[in-house]
Amino acid sequence: MADSAQAQKLVYLVTGGCGFLGEHVVRMLLQREPRLGELRVFDRHLGPWLEELKTGPVRVTAIQGDVTEAHEVAAAVAGAHVVIHTAGLVDVFGRASPETIHEVNVQGTRNVIEACVQTGTQFLVYTSSMEVVGPNTKGHPFYRGNEDTLYEAVHRHPYPCSKALAERLVLEANGREVHGGLPLVTCALRPTGIYGEGHQIMRDFYRQGLRLGGWLFRAIPASVEHGRVYVGNVAWMHVLAARELERRAALMGGQVYFCYDGSPYKSYEDFNMEFLGPCGLQLVGARPLLPYWVLVFLAALNALLQWLLRPLVLYAPLLNPYTLAVASTTFTVSTDKAQRHFGYEPLFSWEDSRTRTILWVQAAGSSAQ
Numbered sequence: 001m002a003d004s005a006q007a008q009k010l011v012y013l014v015t016g017g018c019g020f021l022g023e024h025v026v027r028m029l030l031q032r033e034p035r036l037g038e039l040r041v042f043d044r045h046l047g048p049w050l051e052e053l054k055t056g057p058v059r060v061t062a063i064q065g066d067v068t069e070a071h072e073v074a075a076a077v078a079g080a081h082v083v084i085h086t087a088g089l090v091d092v093f094g095r096a097s098p099e100t101i102h103e104v105n106v107q108g109t110r111n112v113i114e115a116c117v118q119t120g121t122q123f124l125v126y127t128s129s130m131e132v133v134g135p136n137t138k139g140h141p142f143y144r145g146n147e148d149t150l151y152e153a154v155h156r157h158p159y160p161c162s163k164a165l166a167e168r169l170v171l172e173a174n175g176r177e178v179h180g181g182l183p184l185v186t187c188a189l190r191p192t193g194i195y196g197e198g199h200q201i202m203r204d205f206y207r208q209g210l211r212l213g214g215w216l217f218r219a220i221p222a223s224v225e226h227g228r229v230y231v232g233n234v235a236w237m238h239v240l241a242a243r244e245l246e247r248r249a250a251l252m253g254g255q256v257y258f259c260y261d262g263s264p265y266k267s268y269e270d271f272n273m274e275f276l277g278p279c280g281l282q283l284v285g286a287r288p289l290l291p292y293w294v295l296v297f298l299a300a301l302n303a304l305l306q307w308l309l310r311p312l313v314l315y316a317p318l319l320n321p322y323t324l325a326v327a328s329t330t331f332t333v334s335t336d337k338a339q340r341h342f343g344y345e346p347l348f349s350w351e352d353s354r355t356r357t358i359l360w361v362q363a364a365g366s367s368a369q
């Protein structure tokens, strides 16, 4: 990827390329990366939509594989110039065991790093999460913070623990010598709560509202701000970061970047209503209908039931002590680091992001998608 090879076509690998974010990264690369020569999409479950991409000018290679299998990862990485590692087990509901979450998120990331080192792939962008910072278990607010804001990051839940460990591995790997003698250049992107087309929890809230006759009931005070970012902008940030890692290796290598855009600061529920409202739902109550201690009790009861029922059935409701703590603690970012370091500007305005999401909720809510 030297100056003389400006026209060189590059091979990109996207792990988790069939997930909610991964699919947007894949489509964004195809639309906006002029140097793309081959796109490898690696996922445990390949989506049927990949077939339609194979007819375009860029070679799209679908690879069914598991990031926990080092040899499968190494085979997929071999010959790639850039890896965008989005694959992960996103589970804060207790569906998977802590061991499985660790295996996929930490060992999987270790496998990706080692594959880059062994095969000589020099550029790695990792999808981290706001959760590597917080909210912490003490419920301290993180109000319009940035990458340098001091915050007591205390993790107990397996998901944020795994993302924090994996992020550290990626950052520590920056500068390692890869096969061929060049240095590995890595960075980590930390999205806040991602929304947009394909957001399953949003679809679930919509369906639940429809079942309740069009009503949703406020659980969290409107004053609690929750950071959200549109999936198209998160994808765009990945594409830009991957593109600029080579040119700005000294500046970007080993750095973390929060993902941000023009989405407004609101509570989790009020933000969701930006989409669910136009789809005909109403949020009842200016204040939470239940006192907070009742929610704490219900969340604890859900956790107990999950544990008791585990031998018989998987009981994994949205409300548990961890999700309640995340939803009821202010966590918002305000930063321009990605703009300063690699020229990121959101590709989609808030109005555009909102419209696209509303159209998707309407379509997804009424189909079996």
Ligand SMILES: NC(=O)C1=CN([C@@H]2O[C@H](COP(=O)(O)OP(=O)(O)OC[C@H]3O[C@@H](n4cnc5c(N)ncnc54)[C@H](O)[C@@H]3O)[C@@H](O)[C@H]2O)C=CC1
Pocket (backbone or CB within 6 Å): 015, 016, 017, 018, 019, 020, 021, 022, 042, 043, 044, 045, 065, 066, 067, 068, 085, 086, 087, 088, 089, 090, 104, 108, 127, 128, 129, 130, 163, 190, 191, 192, 193, 194, 195
């Ligand atoms: N959804 C959100 O709000 C946020 C997500 N993130 C991170 O973004 C990344 C993508 O998340 P989403 O798209 O929301 O999740 P997702 O569950 O929709 O996508 C993850 C993809 O990874 C694949 N995958 C899981 N285990 C795998 C394995 N062992 N081997 C190969 N592929 C595997 C899944 O099949 C899936 O296609 C994750 O790393 C997550 O931690 C970060 C912040 C917020």
Ligand SMILES: CC(C)CCC[C@@H](C)[C@H]1CC[C@H]2[C@@H]3[C@H](O)CC4=CC(=O)CC[C@]4(C)[C@H]3CC[C@]12C
Pocket (backbone or CB within 6 Å): 090, 092, 128, 129, 130, 131, 192, 193, 194, 201, 219, 220, 268, 318, 319, 322, 323, 324, 326, 327
């Ligand atoms: C009435 C209930 C208390 C409402 C429950 C909402 C929760 C299911 C969601 C509230 C906040 C979400 C999390 C947040 O957006 C940050 C995240 C980052 C990630 O990396 C993965 C997803 C998530 C943990 C996200 C999950 C759902 C919530 C807990």
